[in-house]
Amino acid sequence: MRYVISFGLAIAITFLLLWGMQTLISAGNDAMSEPPRGRVLDFIRLKQDQAIVKKDRKPLRPQKPKTPPPQNMQPQIAKANPNAKANSSSFAADIQADVSLGNGLSLGSSDGEYLPIVKVAPIYPRRAQSRGIQGYVIVEFTVTTNGSVRDPVVLTAVPENIFDRAAMAAALKFKYKPRVIDGVPQEVAGVQNKITFQIDG
Template sequence: MLRYLIAIVLAGIITLGLFFLMHSLIASGDTTLDDPAAGKVLDFVRVKQEEQVQQKERKPKKPPKPQEPPPQMEQPQMDAPTPDGGDSGLDFAADLGNDVALDGGLALDSGDGEYVPITKVQAVYPRRALQRGIQGYVVIEFTVNKIGAVTNPIVVEANPQGIFEQAALDAVVKFKYKPRVINGEPTEVSGVQNRITFNLD
Protein backbone atom coordinates (compact mmCIF):
# COMPACT_ATOMS: atom_id res chain seq x y z
CA MET A 1 0.00 0.00 0.00
CA LEU A 2 2.84 2.30 0.86
CA ARG A 3 4.40 1.68 -2.50
CA TYR A 4 1.32 2.90 -4.32
CA LEU A 5 1.26 6.13 -2.33
CA ILE A 6 4.91 6.86 -3.11
CA ALA A 7 4.33 6.15 -6.79
CA ILE A 8 1.34 8.48 -6.92
CA VAL A 9 3.29 11.29 -5.24
CA LEU A 10 6.26 10.90 -7.65
CA ALA A 11 3.96 10.79 -10.62
CA GLY A 12 2.31 14.04 -9.52
CA ILE A 13 5.65 15.76 -9.02
CA ILE A 14 6.87 14.67 -12.47
CA THR A 15 3.61 15.76 -14.07
CA LEU A 16 3.84 19.23 -12.52
CA GLY A 17 7.48 19.52 -13.60
CA LEU A 18 6.59 18.67 -17.17
CA PHE A 19 3.76 21.15 -17.12
CA PHE A 20 5.97 24.05 -15.99
CA LEU A 21 8.57 23.05 -18.57
CA MET A 22 6.07 23.07 -21.41
CA HIS A 23 4.78 26.45 -20.25
CA SER A 24 8.24 27.97 -20.28
CA LEU A 25 8.93 26.62 -23.79
CA ILE A 26 5.72 28.07 -25.11
CA ALA A 27 6.46 31.41 -23.50
CA SER A 28 9.92 31.61 -25.07
CA GLY A 29 8.57 30.74 -28.52
CA ASP A 30 7.22 34.28 -29.06
CA THR A 31 10.69 35.79 -29.60
CA THR A 32 12.04 35.95 -33.21
CA LEU A 33 15.26 34.33 -34.24
CA ASP A 34 16.22 37.10 -36.69
CA ASP A 35 18.13 39.14 -34.17
CA PRO A 36 21.86 38.52 -34.35
CA ALA A 37 23.56 37.26 -31.34
CA ALA A 38 25.23 39.81 -29.23
CA GLY A 39 28.90 40.13 -29.96
CA LYS A 40 31.48 41.87 -32.18
CA VAL A 41 32.76 40.62 -35.51
CA LEU A 42 36.17 41.78 -36.71
CA ASP A 43 36.59 41.94 -40.50
CA PHE A 44 40.22 41.95 -41.66
CA VAL A 45 40.77 43.59 -45.08
CA ARG A 46 44.29 43.51 -46.59
CA VAL A 47 45.04 46.72 -48.37
CA LYS A 48 47.69 46.56 -51.15
CA GLN A 49 50.34 49.16 -51.06
CA GLU A 50 50.61 51.38 -54.06
CA GLU A 51 53.63 50.42 -56.13
CA GLN A 52 55.40 53.08 -58.06
CA VAL A 53 57.01 51.82 -61.23
CA GLN A 54 59.90 53.89 -62.43
CA GLN A 55 60.32 53.92 -66.20
CA LYS A 56 63.74 54.64 -67.57
CA GLU A 57 63.93 56.36 -70.90
CA ARG A 58 66.75 54.96 -72.95
CA LYS A 59 67.94 57.35 -75.54
CA PRO A 60 71.17 56.99 -77.51
CA LYS A 61 73.82 59.38 -76.45
CA LYS A 62 74.84 61.89 -79.01
CA PRO A 63 78.48 61.72 -80.05
CA PRO A 64 80.58 64.59 -78.83
CA LYS A 65 81.06 67.38 -81.25
CA PRO A 66 84.55 67.59 -82.73
CA GLN A 67 86.59 70.35 -81.27
CA GLU A 68 88.13 71.31 -84.58
CA PRO A 69 86.84 70.64 -88.12
CA PRO A 70 89.06 68.35 -90.24
CA PRO A 71 91.52 70.21 -92.43
CA GLN A 72 90.55 70.61 -96.04
CA MET A 73 92.48 68.51 -98.50
CA GLU A 74 94.25 70.34 -101.24
CA GLN A 75 93.13 69.27 -104.68
CA PRO A 76 95.98 68.22 -106.96
CA GLN A 77 96.48 70.51 -109.84
CA MET A 78 96.25 68.78 -113.19
CA ASP A 79 97.76 70.42 -116.20
CA ALA A 80 95.20 70.35 -118.97
CA PRO A 81 96.55 69.36 -122.37
CA THR A 82 96.96 72.29 -124.64
CA PRO A 83 94.84 72.21 -127.78
CA ASP A 84 97.80 73.00 -129.99
CA GLY A 85 99.62 69.85 -128.92
CA GLY A 86 102.17 71.69 -126.83
CA ASP A 87 104.01 70.37 -123.80
CA SER A 88 101.48 69.49 -121.07
CA GLY A 89 103.92 68.12 -118.53
CA LEU A 90 102.94 64.47 -119.14
CA ASP A 91 105.09 62.29 -121.39
CA PHE A 92 103.36 59.21 -122.84
CA ALA A 93 106.01 58.43 -125.45
CA ALA A 94 107.36 54.89 -125.49
CA ASP A 95 110.97 54.05 -126.09
CA LEU A 96 110.98 51.77 -129.13
CA GLY A 97 114.03 49.54 -129.46
CA ASN A 98 115.80 48.60 -132.62
CA ASP A 99 114.35 45.08 -132.55
CA VAL A 100 110.80 46.27 -133.24
CA ALA A 101 110.07 46.79 -136.90
CA LEU A 102 107.25 49.04 -137.96
CA ASP A 103 107.25 48.09 -141.62
CA GLY A 104 103.93 46.51 -142.51
CA GLY A 105 102.63 46.70 -138.92
CA LEU A 106 104.01 46.02 -135.46
CA ALA A 107 106.23 42.92 -135.35
CA LEU A 108 106.28 40.54 -132.37
CA ASP A 109 109.93 39.54 -132.56
CA SER A 110 110.44 40.70 -128.99
CA GLY A 111 108.02 37.98 -127.75
CA ASP A 112 109.86 35.11 -129.47
CA GLY A 113 111.85 32.64 -127.42
CA GLU A 114 112.87 29.04 -126.86
CA TYR A 115 110.96 26.55 -124.77
CA VAL A 116 111.64 26.83 -121.05
CA PRO A 117 110.81 24.22 -118.37
CA ILE A 118 108.24 25.47 -115.86
CA THR A 119 107.44 22.36 -113.80
CA LYS A 120 109.41 19.16 -113.47
CA VAL A 121 107.93 16.36 -111.35
CA GLN A 122 110.33 14.16 -109.44
CA ALA A 123 110.14 10.50 -110.43
CA VAL A 124 108.95 7.93 -107.90
CA TYR A 125 111.66 5.46 -106.96
CA PRO A 126 110.48 1.93 -107.80
CA ARG A 127 109.92 -0.18 -104.70
CA ARG A 128 111.72 -3.20 -106.09
CA ALA A 129 114.84 -1.19 -106.88
CA LEU A 130 114.66 0.57 -103.53
CA GLN A 131 114.52 -2.72 -101.63
CA ARG A 132 117.46 -4.13 -103.57
CA GLY A 133 119.50 -0.92 -103.46
CA ILE A 134 119.67 -0.59 -107.28
CA GLN A 135 120.64 2.78 -108.82
CA GLY A 136 120.53 3.92 -112.43
CA TYR A 137 119.28 6.43 -114.99
CA VAL A 138 116.87 6.75 -117.91
CA VAL A 139 117.05 9.09 -120.94
CA ILE A 140 113.63 10.05 -122.32
CA GLU A 141 112.97 11.76 -125.66
CA PHE A 142 109.68 13.62 -126.17
CA THR A 143 107.93 16.49 -127.93
CA VAL A 144 106.88 19.80 -126.35
CA ASN A 145 103.64 20.83 -128.04
CA LYS A 146 102.15 24.30 -128.58
CA ILE A 147 100.67 24.50 -125.08
CA GLY A 148 103.84 23.36 -123.35
CA ALA A 149 102.74 19.78 -122.58
CA VAL A 150 104.86 16.66 -123.15
CA THR A 151 103.74 14.26 -125.89
CA ASN A 152 105.10 11.05 -127.41
CA PRO A 153 107.68 10.19 -124.73
CA ILE A 154 109.99 7.26 -125.57
CA VAL A 155 112.90 5.64 -123.76
CA VAL A 156 116.22 6.26 -125.53
CA GLU A 157 118.56 4.77 -122.97
CA ALA A 158 118.18 2.99 -119.64
CA ASN A 159 120.73 1.59 -117.24
CA PRO A 160 119.92 -0.96 -115.91
CA GLN A 161 117.13 -1.94 -118.28
CA GLY A 162 113.66 -2.99 -117.22
CA ILE A 163 113.62 -1.27 -113.82
CA PHE A 164 113.33 2.53 -114.03
CA GLU A 165 111.70 3.06 -117.46
CA GLN A 166 108.04 3.21 -116.35
CA ALA A 167 108.76 5.49 -113.40
CA ALA A 168 110.66 7.88 -115.69
CA LEU A 169 107.84 7.92 -118.28
CA ASP A 170 105.23 8.62 -115.59
CA ALA A 171 107.24 11.60 -114.37
CA VAL A 172 108.02 13.05 -117.83
CA VAL A 173 104.38 13.24 -118.95
CA LYS A 174 103.73 15.60 -116.01
CA PHE A 175 106.40 18.11 -117.08
CA LYS A 176 105.22 21.59 -118.12
CA TYR A 177 107.09 23.93 -120.46
CA LYS A 178 106.76 27.40 -121.81
CA PRO A 179 106.41 26.64 -125.54
CA ARG A 180 108.81 27.91 -128.19
CA VAL A 181 107.48 31.08 -129.84
CA ILE A 182 108.43 31.98 -133.41
CA ASN A 183 106.98 35.09 -135.08
CA GLY A 184 104.54 35.44 -132.19
CA GLU A 185 103.07 31.93 -132.50
CA PRO A 186 103.85 28.85 -130.33
CA THR A 187 105.57 25.99 -132.13
CA GLU A 188 106.07 22.33 -131.32
CA VAL A 189 109.58 21.18 -130.46
CA SER A 190 110.46 17.53 -131.08
CA GLY A 191 113.52 15.58 -130.07
CA VAL A 192 113.75 17.02 -126.56
CA GLN A 193 115.72 14.70 -124.28
CA ASN A 194 115.78 14.57 -120.52
CA ARG A 195 117.93 12.36 -118.28
CA ILE A 196 116.35 11.15 -115.04
CA THR A 197 118.76 9.74 -112.48
CA PHE A 198 117.77 7.37 -109.68
CA ASN A 199 120.21 7.58 -106.78
CA LEU A 200 119.99 6.35 -103.21
CA ASP A 201 121.18 9.05 -100.84
Protein backbone atom coordinates (compact mmCIF):
# COMPACT_ATOMS: atom_id res chain seq x y z
CA MET A 1 0.00 0.00 0.00
CA ARG A 2 2.85 2.38 0.78
CA TYR A 3 4.45 1.75 -2.59
CA VAL A 4 1.22 2.57 -4.40
CA ILE A 5 0.81 5.90 -2.54
CA SER A 6 4.45 6.85 -3.10
CA PHE A 7 4.20 6.03 -6.81
CA GLY A 8 1.07 8.17 -7.16
CA LEU A 9 2.64 11.15 -5.40
CA ALA A 10 5.72 10.91 -7.60
CA ILE A 11 3.59 10.97 -10.76
CA ALA A 12 1.64 13.97 -9.47
CA ILE A 13 4.78 15.91 -8.53
CA THR A 14 6.39 15.14 -11.91
CA PHE A 15 3.26 16.32 -13.73
CA LEU A 16 3.25 19.58 -11.71
CA LEU A 17 6.93 20.22 -12.44
CA LEU A 18 6.45 19.67 -16.17
CA TRP A 19 3.41 21.93 -16.22
CA GLY A 20 5.26 24.68 -14.35
CA MET A 21 8.24 24.54 -16.72
CA GLN A 22 5.97 24.74 -19.75
CA THR A 23 4.23 27.78 -18.26
CA LEU A 24 7.55 29.56 -17.65
CA ILE A 25 8.79 28.86 -21.19
CA SER A 26 5.64 30.20 -22.82
CA ALA A 27 5.72 33.31 -20.64
CA GLY A 28 9.35 34.00 -21.61
CA ASN A 29 8.61 33.76 -25.35
CA ASP A 30 5.82 36.27 -25.00
CA ALA A 31 8.12 38.71 -23.14
CA MET A 32 10.71 38.60 -25.96
CA SER A 33 8.21 39.01 -28.77
CA GLU A 34 6.10 41.79 -27.26
CA PRO A 35 6.97 45.34 -28.44
CA PRO A 36 8.13 47.77 -25.79
CA ARG A 37 5.33 49.58 -24.06
CA GLY A 38 5.21 53.33 -23.73
CA ARG A 39 6.42 56.12 -26.06
CA VAL A 40 10.01 56.47 -27.25
CA LEU A 41 11.10 59.97 -28.19
CA ASP A 42 14.06 60.60 -30.48
CA PHE A 43 15.77 63.95 -30.00
CA ILE A 44 17.69 65.41 -32.96
CA ARG A 45 19.51 68.67 -32.29
CA LEU A 46 19.75 70.91 -35.35
CA LYS A 47 22.44 73.55 -35.69
CA GLN A 48 21.38 77.02 -36.62
CA ASP A 49 22.58 78.38 -39.92
CA GLN A 50 25.63 80.52 -39.45
CA ALA A 51 25.93 83.71 -41.45
CA ILE A 52 28.97 83.80 -43.70
CA VAL A 53 30.91 87.05 -43.43
CA LYS A 54 33.01 87.96 -46.43
CA LYS A 55 36.11 90.10 -45.96
CA ASP A 56 37.37 92.18 -48.80
CA ARG A 57 41.14 91.98 -48.92
CA LYS A 58 42.95 94.42 -51.08
CA PRO A 59 46.37 93.41 -52.44
CA LEU A 60 49.32 95.21 -50.90
CA ARG A 61 51.20 97.62 -53.03
CA PRO A 62 54.65 96.37 -54.06
CA GLN A 63 57.52 98.15 -52.41
CA LYS A 64 59.64 100.39 -54.51
CA PRO A 65 62.95 98.78 -55.46
CA LYS A 66 65.94 100.23 -53.75
CA THR A 67 68.27 102.12 -56.03
CA PRO A 68 71.53 100.24 -56.56
CA PRO A 69 74.66 101.87 -55.18
CA PRO A 70 76.69 103.78 -57.71
CA GLN A 71 79.48 101.81 -59.27
CA ASN A 72 83.00 103.05 -59.13
CA MET A 73 86.22 101.86 -60.62
CA GLN A 74 88.11 101.88 -57.34
CA PRO A 75 89.56 98.48 -56.48
CA GLN A 76 87.91 96.61 -53.65
CA ILE A 77 90.28 95.76 -50.83
CA ALA A 78 89.10 92.89 -48.65
CA LYS A 79 90.88 92.73 -45.32
CA ALA A 80 90.87 89.37 -43.61
CA ASN A 81 93.00 88.33 -40.65
CA PRO A 82 92.25 84.96 -39.04
CA ASN A 83 94.96 85.71 -36.45
CA ALA A 84 93.14 88.77 -35.10
CA LYS A 85 91.55 86.74 -32.30
CA ALA A 86 94.93 85.45 -31.19
CA ASN A 87 96.27 88.96 -30.65
CA SER A 88 94.39 91.98 -29.40
CA SER A 89 96.21 94.38 -31.73
CA SER A 90 94.84 94.99 -35.21
CA PHE A 91 96.80 95.48 -38.39
CA ALA A 92 96.55 97.29 -41.70
CA ALA A 93 97.96 96.06 -44.98
CA ASP A 94 98.39 98.99 -47.33
CA ILE A 95 98.24 97.96 -50.98
CA GLN A 96 99.64 100.77 -53.11
CA ALA A 97 98.98 101.48 -56.77
CA ASP A 98 100.23 99.12 -59.45
CA VAL A 99 103.28 100.08 -61.48
CA SER A 100 104.23 98.56 -64.80
CA LEU A 101 107.90 98.67 -65.70
CA GLY A 102 107.23 99.12 -69.39
CA ASN A 103 104.33 101.58 -69.23
CA GLY A 104 104.65 103.55 -66.01
CA LEU A 105 101.54 104.14 -63.92
CA SER A 106 98.56 102.24 -65.23
CA LEU A 107 95.69 103.73 -63.23
CA GLY A 108 95.88 107.00 -65.13
CA SER A 109 96.19 105.37 -68.53
CA SER A 110 93.72 105.69 -71.36
CA ASP A 111 90.88 103.27 -72.11
CA GLY A 112 92.02 99.76 -72.79
CA GLU A 113 94.72 99.70 -70.10
CA TYR A 114 94.54 97.17 -67.30
CA LEU A 115 92.80 98.31 -64.11
CA PRO A 116 92.68 96.71 -60.64
CA ILE A 117 89.20 95.46 -59.66
CA VAL A 118 89.67 93.43 -56.47
CA LYS A 119 92.63 93.41 -54.12
CA VAL A 120 92.71 91.09 -51.13
CA ALA A 121 94.68 92.18 -48.09
CA PRO A 122 97.23 89.58 -47.00
CA ILE A 123 96.99 87.50 -43.86
CA TYR A 124 99.28 88.98 -41.23
CA PRO A 125 101.73 86.26 -40.11
CA ARG A 126 100.91 85.20 -36.56
CA ARG A 127 104.53 85.14 -35.45
CA ALA A 128 105.21 88.64 -36.75
CA GLN A 129 101.98 89.97 -35.26
CA SER A 130 102.71 88.52 -31.81
CA ARG A 131 106.19 90.08 -31.85
CA GLY A 132 104.98 93.41 -33.19
CA ILE A 133 107.05 93.19 -36.39
CA GLN A 134 106.06 95.58 -39.19
CA GLY A 135 107.34 96.05 -42.73
CA TYR A 136 106.51 95.99 -46.43
CA VAL A 137 106.99 93.86 -49.53
CA ILE A 138 107.26 94.90 -53.18
CA VAL A 139 105.85 92.16 -55.41
CA GLU A 140 106.21 91.92 -59.19
CA PHE A 141 103.83 89.79 -61.27
CA THR A 142 102.12 89.40 -64.63
CA VAL A 143 98.49 90.32 -65.31
CA THR A 144 97.04 87.70 -67.67
CA THR A 145 94.47 88.13 -70.43
CA ASN A 146 91.62 87.05 -68.13
CA GLY A 147 92.61 89.50 -65.39
CA SER A 148 94.24 87.05 -62.98
CA VAL A 149 97.78 87.28 -61.55
CA ARG A 150 100.61 84.94 -62.52
CA ASP A 151 104.20 84.35 -61.37
CA PRO A 152 104.47 86.70 -58.38
CA VAL A 153 108.07 87.46 -57.32
CA VAL A 154 109.32 89.39 -54.29
CA LEU A 155 111.61 92.23 -55.33
CA THR A 156 112.10 93.92 -51.96
CA ALA A 157 111.13 92.83 -48.46
CA VAL A 158 111.67 94.74 -45.21
CA PRO A 159 112.41 92.80 -43.06
CA GLU A 160 113.46 89.86 -45.22
CA ASN A 161 111.69 86.49 -45.21
CA ILE A 162 108.91 87.60 -42.85
CA PHE A 163 106.05 88.76 -45.06
CA ASP A 164 107.13 87.21 -48.39
CA ARG A 165 104.69 84.29 -48.45
CA ALA A 166 101.75 86.37 -47.21
CA ALA A 167 102.38 89.04 -49.84
CA MET A 168 102.65 86.56 -52.75
CA ALA A 169 99.56 84.65 -51.61
CA ALA A 170 97.57 87.89 -51.52
CA ALA A 171 98.86 88.96 -54.94
CA LEU A 172 97.61 85.73 -56.50
CA LYS A 173 94.07 86.69 -55.41
CA PHE A 174 94.11 90.09 -57.13
CA LYS A 175 91.68 90.62 -60.01
CA TYR A 176 92.18 93.05 -62.90
CA LYS A 177 90.45 94.33 -65.95
CA PRO A 178 92.92 93.16 -68.62
CA ARG A 179 94.58 95.47 -71.10
CA VAL A 180 92.78 95.44 -74.48
CA ILE A 181 94.44 96.48 -77.73
CA ASP A 182 92.37 96.37 -80.93
CA GLY A 183 89.76 94.31 -79.12
CA VAL A 184 92.25 91.64 -78.05
CA PRO A 185 93.23 91.18 -74.36
CA GLN A 186 96.95 91.43 -73.74
CA GLU A 187 99.19 90.23 -70.92
CA VAL A 188 101.04 92.84 -68.93
CA ALA A 189 104.35 91.76 -67.38
CA GLY A 190 106.43 93.55 -64.78
CA VAL A 191 103.53 94.93 -62.72
CA GLN A 192 104.78 95.96 -59.28
CA ASN A 193 102.76 96.36 -56.11
CA LYS A 194 103.85 97.44 -52.64
CA ILE A 195 102.10 95.78 -49.70
CA THR A 196 102.67 97.36 -46.29
CA PHE A 197 102.22 95.41 -43.04
CA GLN A 198 101.47 97.68 -40.10
CA ILE A 199 99.97 96.98 -36.67
CA ASP A 200 97.43 99.57 -35.50
CA GLY A 201 97.20 100.68 -31.90
